[in-house]
Amino acid sequence: MHEQLRQDAKGAILFDATVSPQVASPWFDTDHWRGQGALSTQPGGRGGVAIIHTPAGECVLRHYRRGGLVARLMGDRYLWTGADRTRSFREFRLLQAMAKLALPVPQVVAAQYRRTGLYYQADLITRRIADVHTLAQSVAQGRLDAELAQEVGALVARFHRAGVWHADLNAHNVLISPAGLYLVDFDRGRLRAPAPGWRMANLQRLRRSLLKLGAAATGEAVFEQVIWTSLMDGYEETLGA
Missing domain, CATH: 1.10.510.10 (Transferase(Phosphotransferase) domain 1)
Structure with a gap:
């Protein structure tokens, strides 16, 4: 894995450049993939996930959403406490660590956060595991x-x-x-x-x-x-x- 960070005024993307050096904000936008006819959805998690057909292969795009009663108030927003503490970056790095331990987890591709004031929203892209x-x-x-x-x-x-x-x-x-x-x-x-x-x-x-x-x-x-x-x-x- 070759971890790289790409930042802009609204947030940042953490990605594995060995999987794809092309990862950018549109990768986390379901409308982008839908417009290319490269998106399908599947049930699971809070609100489901999207299957995206990327230049790096078939991947799973998951948008982080809260569960329980707090979801009514916060929806998909989380309190900002720093980039390294975002849900997406932490899961990216945990998946990276588990892969090094040869544990059976999906290959991580990229993680994103977009910040607005005191809150942020987050997404994660992993390789899709076939025939599961x-x-x-x-x-x-x-x-x-x-x-x-x-x-x-x-x-x-x-x-x-x-x-x-x-x-x-x-x-x-x-x-x-x-x-x-x-x-x-x-x-x-x-x-x-x-x-x-x-x-x-x-x-x-x-x-x-x-x-x-x-x-x-x-x-x-x-x-x-x-x-x-x-x-x-x-x-x-x-x-x-």
């Missing part, structure tokens, strides 16, 4: 079995072993592809000192997500004995490897 579906979709289709659960546990353990804390570890952010499993959406994620407390809290968040999506449709006892036990077996085996 989410763990949530597998649950909905009844395809979450002991083998997949064990693979999910091993996936999470790889990140935890490296000290990566995912702020929103849920079944929508686990991607399944023919090449393997990935974790995505590291907004507010960070590297932390190894500790059982935050690791277990992370796992419990994933567990709640699976239950909410209906992973225990055949009964809580079956979920506990077949799915969750297998997931934890994969987790503990990989964490201790």
Whole structure:
């Protein structure tokens, strides 16, 4: 990776020049890609994401939006506390760090912030992972079995072993592809000192997500004995490897 920063009066773009030296503000504008017939949308996250067909290949463009009650007041605005503390720059650099650790995450392409007074808005571009579906979709289709659960546990353990804390570890952010499993959406994620407390809290968040999506449709006892036990077996085996 060759990190470069491009600034103007309204904000800045942080990008990987080895992926593309051409990244500029229009890359973060869905109307720009729509006008070229190079945009499609897909559900996911807060308001979904856009698939853009760039000179660097097919990418995912995500605009940062708040969730919960604060979204009614702030929408997509965040309080300015410095460029290096923007949501987009922090996630860009975390993805960069995880890539160096050979963790299965999307390749980061570029991050942007646009500042207005005390607030800023932000966007992130990553490479699109081909032929994927989410763990949530597998649950909905009844395809979450002991083998997949064990693979999910091993996936999470790889990140935890490296000290990566995912702020929103849920079944929508686990991607399944023919090449393997990935974790995505590291907004507010960070590297932390190894500790059982935050690791277990992370796992419990994933567990709640699976239950909410209906992973225990055949009964809580079956979920506990077949799915969750297998997931934890994969987790503990990989964490201790």
